[in-house]
Amino acid sequence: MENKILPIAAFFISLLFINSCKKNNPNITAPAAPGVYITNEGGYANGNGDISFYNPANNEVTNNLFQNINNFKLGDVIQSMYIKDSTGFIVVNNSQKIVVVKIPSFTHIKTIIIPNSSPRYFQPVNDSVAYVTDLYAGKLHIINYKNGTVVKEITQMSKWTEHMVTLGNYVVIEERNLLSNPANTCSIATINTADNTFAQRYSFTGSNINGIAKDNQNRLWLAIDEDTAHSITASIKCLNPDFSLNKNINFAAGHHPSSLCINGNRNKLYFFDTDIERISIDDTIPPSVSFISNNGRNFYGLNIEPVSEDIYVSDALDYVQPSRIYRYDKNGNLLSSFTAGIISGNFIFSNE
Secondary structure, three states, X not given: OOOOOOOHHHHHHHOOEEOOOOOOOOOOOOOOOOOEXXXXXXXXXXXXXXXXXXXXXXXXXXXXHHHHHHOOOOOOOEEEEEEEOOEEEEEEHHHOEEEEXXXXXXXXXXXXXXXXXXXXXXXXXXXXXXXXXXXXXOOEEEEEOOOOEEEEEEOOOOOEEEEEEEEOOEEEEEEEOOOOOOOOEEEEEEEEOOOOEEEEEEEEEOOOEEEEEEOOOOOEEEEEOOEHXXXXXXXXXXXXXXXXXXXXXXXXXXXXXXXXXXXXXXXXXXXXXXXXXXEEOOOOOOOOOOOEOOOOOOEXXXXXXXXXXXXXXXXOOOOOOEEEEEEEOOOOOEEEEEEEEEOEEEEEEOOO
């Protein structure tokens, strides 16, 4: 059954729109050059997550960017960030909020609270409405990010909703299975952006989808982990724009493709499988040789800068000390490395 718009009274109770009274720090200037923002989750329930900024032109790193600029902490578990025009939307998972900042000054504009949520990723669909996925709620939050209100919640979703991509008139949602509730099928769900309604679910064999990308032919790519309990090996699937299967790249047993992402030209896919792997959108078989070896490191976050095609990857180490970030060129040569914050998970490029 389709969700109804929240009643007006509950609407204002369930969503608080907070503007900070705290003053910015006039002695700190945010970096304005093209570069990469890095979300550092911080330790769960420790409230020590923040944003780092790296300028590849001069190898300068600015850590704790939000707190230094705004004189207060960002929150607990910094999950992701999205930049739209001159505005940044920072999703703070365990604090049930989205913190909105100006780009590049990084000054706080407002905070949108989504009660009883565990938000993961933010995806605008027009100039005022955005979708927000959730770890535990079994729903998709639809918010008006201009005035900070919840306009709708779609409850036909799986327990855990994660990454999103826009495909034509739809937003495709990656649905994942919680580790406490393993299953032998995984799925994506489509939402019609014209009326913000649930459209359809597409299911696949495998334990989980871990990464979703759109190529330059408007096709959808999914990284699907193996299901050892049912002897289903991992795969990377390519779906046509109508969601029919285009190709299926099957892996041997013991492989776990994850963190699927795509380059700026949208013709090369990168993912973790212990090491960093790369395939072309024209490939039909898995890579036979690793692209970049992990050399014993704990790879955690991965993304590709769209212009230079530099590869950014984080080593979360022991999840307690600050992460180490490695930057490679498109040929896999190491260009630089530096220290960011605790559990660096996502890379967001300011020139996208």
